[in-house]
Amino acid sequence: MEFIQIAGVVFALFAISRGYLKFRKKSLSLNGYLAWSALWLGVIVIAVLPSSTGFLAGWLGIGRGIDVVVYLSIILLYYLIFRVYLKLEELRKDITRLVREIAYKRVGKKRK
Structure with a gap:
């Protein structure tokens, strides 16, 4: 090896x-x-x-095995970036909601 x-x-x-x-x-x-x-x-x-990548390359119709690895890696990375983006958007919405709730509670306490 x-x-x-x-x-x-x-x-x-x-x-x-x-x-x-x-x-x-x-x-x-x-x-x-x-x-x-x-x-x-x-x-x-x-x-x-x-050599296992060569088999996969032939099955997918791609020239070399290393090309399959590169293509699949790029696809996987874009998918993971997309998942992280969705999670960040979810967290942003949660933080916005929490900040609004805290602000409403503080305003309510000041008026009493």
Whole structure:
């Protein structure tokens, strides 16, 4: 195995272990843990068996295996950015609602 393959496997195992610790502390849901673990297990498979990307490339009609990895990575990153954006919008709305409630309560106390 090449150094980069070993580094990829070690990093993926580290990420899985960190996810497990977050899951045990209840700061990561079971679905989240399983999704991230599946992603990192995929990284391990690609690191150990780089030829597996060639099979996927042929099945998808893409020239090289590394191109599949790059394309899927970009798609995944855009999806994750979109999810973070939605979460931020939800938090912004919650903060706005809370600030308004606090302001209404303070105004009500001053008028009494």
